[in-house]
Amino acid sequence: MTRKRRRLLTVVAGMSCLGVAVALMLNAYGDGLVFFYSPSELESHHVTPGQRLRIGGLVEENSVVRQSDGLTITFKVTDLSKTVPVSYRGIVPDLFREGQGVVAEGSLGADGVFMASNILAKHDEKYMPPEVAAALKKSGRWKDGAGPEGVTKP
Amino acid sequence: MNRPPHQISRMSLHRFANPTRFLRIADAVSPWATGLAVLLLAVGLYLGLAVAPPDYQQGQTVRIMFVHVPAAWMAMACYSLMALASAIALIWKHPLADLSAKAAAPLGAGFTAIALVSGALWGQPMWGTWWVWDARLTSFLVLFFLYLGYIALWQAIDDPTRAARAAAILALVGFVNIPIIKFSVDWWNTLHQPASIVRMNGPAIDVSILVPLLVMMAAFNVYFVALLLWRIKAEIIARRVRTLALARVEPEAGA
Numbered sequence: 001m002t003r004k005r006r007r008l009l010t011v012v013a014g015m016s017c018l019g020v021a022v023a024l025m026l027n028a029y030g031d032g033l034v035f036f037y038s039p040s041e042l043e044s045h046h047v048t049p050g051q052r053l054r055i056g057g058l059v060e061e062n063s064v065v066r067q068s069d070g071l072t073i074t075f076k077v078t079d080l081s082k083t084v085p086v087s088y089r090g091i092v093p094d095l096f097r098e099g100q101g102v103v104a105e106g107s108l109g110a111d112g113v114f115m116a117s118n119i120l121a122k123h124d125e126k127y128m129p130p131e132v133a134a135a136l137k138k139s140g141r142w143k144d145g146a147g148p149e150g151v152t153k154p
Numbered sequence: 155m156n157r158p159p160h161q162i163s164r165m166s167l168h169r170f171a172n173p174t175r176f177l178r179i180a181d182a183v184s185p186w187a188t189g190l191a192v193l194l195l196a197v198g199l200y201l202g203l204a205v206a207p208p209d210y211q212q213g214q215t216v217r218i219m220f221v222h223v224p225a226a227w228m229a230m231a232c233y234s235l236m237a238l239a240s241a242i243a244l245i246w247k248h249p250l251a252d253l254s255a256k257a258a259a260p261l262g263a264g265f266t267a268i269a270l271v272s273g274a275l276w277g278q279p280m281w282g283t284w285w286v287w288d289a290r291l292t293s294f295l296v297l298f299f300l301y302l303g304y305i306a307l308w309q310a311i312d313d314p315t316r317a318a319r320a321a322a323i324l325a326l327v328g329f330v331n332i333p334i335i336k337f338s339v340d341w342w343n344t345l346h347q348p349a350s351i352v353r354m355n356g357p358a359i360d361v362s363i364l365v366p367l368l369v370m371m372a373a374f375n376v377y378f379v380a381l382l383l384w385r386i387k388a389e390i391i392a393r394r395v396r397t398l399a400l401a402r403v404e405p406e407a408g409a
Binding site: 004007008011014015018019022026033034035036037038056092093094095096097100103119120121122123124125126127128129130131132133134 | 207208209210211212216219241244245246279280281282283286287288289326327329330334341342343344345347348349350353358359360362363364
């Protein structure tokens with residue numbers, strides 16, 4: 001009886017210590033575990049031009065422009081409070097659309113334009129048939145402009 | 155018969171941990187679990203592949219979800235079960251607890267592999283990449299290696315009692331990864347989208363897609379139970395064979 005209780009206490013204490021240790025470790029890593037920065041975070045982090053990093057957010061509506069060379073596109077990434085202009089030369093994924101999530105890998109130019117070398121599309125956690133999406137938009141229950149929630153984080 | 159109270163409570167505690175009783179229950183449940191798993195899988199695959207509508211953004215590719223999500227869910231559920239069984243084995247020394255954890259490990263590793271591969275196949279057309287080192291994908295890969303390490307540890311130590319102890323501690327230590335996987339998409343910016351089913355405000359999936367998904371998840375759960383019962387049975391029998399072999403060797407050695 002007492003031996004069982006002692007083993008129980010050992011396991012509980014061991015798991016608690018481990019949990020606290022891991023929590024502290026993950027907390028200390030902080031930014032290192034982040035896959036991308038939002039435009040607001042980019043501003044507060046004082047990124048030096050040329051440093052490689054990823055930025056993520058929504059592709060701003062009506063911001064995608066295909067340049068005359070046919071390969072380069074420019075668009076703006078927004079987290080709804082700040083925006084970053086992005087330039088990218090290459091093929092974008094199927095899900096790359098205005099109002100949708102995107103992650104761009106590259107570096108910030110001296111002129112403030114983010115030069116992307118790789119573009120990844122990010123979709124949200126919502127799944128629905130096209131008719132439902134159309135009906136939601138028609139009835140005005142679609143958060144237009146705000147985009148689907150959960151894509152950007154402050 | 156008047157048993158002293160402490161003996162009665164011990165009886166009830168060990169009621170389901172008694173291997174003979176377990177074999178009897180498993181034999182009764184197994185055919186039903188197997189049949190139900192086949193039925194649910196058939197219905198779930200039909201609903202998912204033929205009935206469910208395409209997604210408004212992802213089109214037909216969304217159907218990968220009907221395999222990917224149940225597999226990922228089972229990978230985490232199976233590990234949680236192993237950690238629980240390991241704790242019971244360490245603390246209360248139930249004879250079936252470490253056998254259950256050992257029997258579950260290869261199944262969990264299989265589910266993890268399915269989730270990783272189907273996720274890569276989904277990521278390539280949708281995200282534009284097979285793999286990224288974001289918090290969700292990386293922690294899930296760690297889960298796969300935890301399973302492999304757990305299986306390897308059992309193989310590496312000859313004495314079953316010591317192997318069980320070491321493996322149980324590894325399973326418990328590795329359990330910290332489970333909440334990290336679950337909440338990685340909330341704690342850090344990840345390419346992987348946040349939770350769709352278990353989240354505040356309820357599921358973010360339309361009913362027409364959610365129902366086939368839930369049927370597939372039920373199918374994977376029952377399939378896991380059916381396989382697990384078979385594997386625990388095999389482990390019990392293997393242990394009995396071992397005991398019998400030792401009993402035959404020992405008198406000869408003593409003579």
